[in-house]
Amino acid sequence: MLNENMLQQLLQKLPVLRQEIKKVIVGQETVLDEVLVAMLAGGHCLLEGVPGLAKTLLVRTLAQALDLPFRRIQFTPDLMPTDIIGTEVLEEDHATGKRFFKFNKGPLFANIILADEINRTPPKTQSALLEAMQEFEVTYAGQTYPLDRPFFILATQNPIEQSGTYPLPEAQLDRFLLYIRIGYPGEQEETAILAGTTGTGKANIQPVLNATDIIQLQQLVREVAIDPELIGYVSRLVRATRPLTTTIEAVKELVRWGAGPRAGQALILTAKAFALLNGRFAVNMEDIRTMALPVLRHRVLMSFKAEAEGVQPDDVTNILLKNITRTATSIA
Template sequence: MDEVQLKSTIGKLDDVIDEVGKVIVGQRDIIEELLISILAGGHCLLEGVPGLAKTLMVSTLSKTLELDFHRVQFTPDLMPSDIIGTEILEEDHSTGKRFFKFRKGPVFTNIMLADEINRTPPKTQAALLEAMQEHSVSYGGERYELPKPFFVLATQNPVEQAGTYPLPEAQLDRFLMFIRVGYPTEADEVEILNRTTGSYKAELNRVMGAEDIVALQSFVTSVEISTPILNYVAQIVRATRPADSPVELVQKYVRWGAGPRAGQALVRCAKAKALISGRFAVTLDDIRFVAKAVLRHRILLSFQAEAEEIAIEAVIEALFKGVPEPKSPIA
């Protein structure tokens, strides 16, 4: 892809956000975070109470991208084979011989929406682990590659609600970003009522295809990040660990902090954020924009924090206040 094609493709990212905005009122930052996760080659988990259009947001995004899309409603009786596929017995009518053939499940797609992922038991949740990490599925001693690009965009209800199975830390860490969807503003809520109870009907256009996404994913790694900002990211991640942290809130309320994978995720997401903004170098603002979604599921709060109702977002904000910013971030 030459420079002209690259700039044209980057310009389409704003068109994607605008297209999704035809259906989703407000929530621009969340839509942008979804795109960041996709461009950074990771998976994304959205959490929020029912009725906040999490599923609609993901399905609308998929309609603006020329990618294969499968939605799986996770329920308590869902089995791993319902996700990855299963072997079926077939017969060759010309010879009469019978043989087993692997029938691929809905995970063989570009975008898989795992809807209400924490409504299903851990055994079925774990069926996604290999696919999310390796971009492949093993069954019956055979390995099956998943299409490129491949993303899992999952939604979940808050774990305090009845009938939920909290995702284990190993699976949470497979998600590059963990986004919390809040209630709309008053103005947005009025617009939602106006659109959904009237004659408004959005006509969505497909803006980008698989080749565009793969090309941008490859280019994201080429986005520049200065040594001072890399050092700053390392200091932020290390400051999440109570034993090494200069931040009082971390020392008091964090049970264990983020590992090196968190730093990698921060850099990858910040590079994708810079690209969406039309820049080819990471700034401190890019790091701050992606920090909460990258770190909130990689820091485990103590029982004392839960008892005192200390939010993980407060801890992350304290991190950025307690770790000095580099004096020359572009050096």
């Protein structure tokens, strides 16, 4: 159990972590916060953006600022599950002459995993991540191998290039705590990027948090208070995404399948993490509204009509945020 002094020292490391990452990453405040929220909540995140927006650089910089083993896996069409998990090799005991199989661990056995361009590999290989993401362990040849904690997968994908890609199945998308979209930088930010990356200067990133720190912070997140009224709001919000049970006509027309209970769990947990990241020990309404988009955008399956009209899951979520009340009788 942390005493008050240890607790304050731990929480003071969060803004320091932010500043270390911002030595390299210019702007992208929302993206950075969402990645840190996923880490604090103990989940994984999918980052989507066109090439050149520093998705890989963000993950590498985060890994440098955390005193944890880091591995990068470049997903390609010929990547096999054993290339990720590991494989057994036949070895010989030179003393006895006996042969035996030894499991050689793959790159998945690290604390931070960058799954770069995850949608470039076939579903068979993508599914090799499922057990690791959900159970924090992998099974090979009937033997289960636990993964070190904390375990954090950050996957990237390119939204504009469809040739030679394999869209992630809904079951795997649901395993990602957050679906983070990275947009173009502003004019001043882009100017700063150009100035800072075309010279001889190089940022020196110092490790801020270790494995023990992160595990303690993840436990603290679960201890952040949330009012039962806000839990009820999250429940109504998630249930309103389902066409069969919602009373909102736009959802009935635009959504084919709504979010499941895991979405509500994710929304509460990330709202707690966002509150803690901002130095608070209680969730407020704005925390939930802030995290609703990255939590729901990959858990709401749009109808053919919505796709034809260019309506996105974020549009539906924004409609719900305007219409779902905090209580059954009051206005949100």
